[in-house]
Amino acid sequence: MSPGERRLGAIPLDAHGVTASIDPVGAGLRCLEVNGRALIESYGPGQAARVGVGAPFVAGATLFPWPNRVRDGRWSWAGVEQQLVITEPERATANHGLVRDREFELLSRAPGTVVLGIEVGPDPGFPFALSLMVTYTLLPDGLRTEYAVDNLGSEPAPFALGAHPYLRVGDADADDLVLHIDAGTALDLDDRFLPVGRRPVRGALEDPAGLALAGVDLNHCYGDLAPAPGGGFRHRLLGRDGAGVELRTDDRFGWVQVYTADDFPRAGAAARAVAIEPMTASPDALNSGDDLTTLQPGETWRAAWSLHTVAAPAGSSISTA
Known part of the structure; x- marks a missing residue:
């Protein structure tokens, strides 16, 4: 198999009036619609993820065995220094793990669910052997993603995990949306987007009514998330009528990165897009x-x-579809 060649195409899911497309490269969520309304930014066949490259803008990809950036690709474990491959040369970081551009194996599928798996390591700078299983299941109002990680080695193995969906509210422009994340802490980031400190923030990103995204550029990370009723955490992206999409996580995902891209390819044209990246x-x-x-x-x-x-709340009349 030549570099960039893949064994599997995108895997369609269809149930409950909900459709999705799952990309085996990066175990990525490529498309998700509920009754024809888009919940995430998608990418078409001409932009398909390639082995060794991954999806455009890391859209929908699984981030494992670490999300986000590792400074200079260097870290140590049990007194041994490790050097990861630098994947973001302009910032000298190892970014978003090892699997976002690797093809997963198809383990099982049905009309509304699919299970993908991959084994990771030992790799340069990551001398551990882990397996990751990703299960996508359609719900009547969306989609659930489940992960199972096994340590295949003989020593304790460190890791973290994240996902990189760009949320979408139908055909609404990002500048017409409001972001709701109830966090207690924001990380101070340097010019390489690496943490150098932390500061307290008020809930809902400094504004109890949420953060209007018009003209706002974000590449920010938040922690100390406020627990949702029933447990876990919830993040929302809403249109002017109050309709939108909600990302719910279990208690493992205590961090969230928010990133706005100015030139995401939507329908053949550059558009603003909003990634809400849950991270453990x-x-x-x-x-x-x-x-x-x-x-x-x-x-x-x-x-x-x-x-x-x-x-949308009762009485709303502004459409974002």
């Missing part, structure tokens, strides 16, 4: 250890997040 650890967690998971040999770790439509 902070940026550069291989160095800081902040919420880094250590998995013992033979142990299994599980986590999940999901996307759901949010209906």
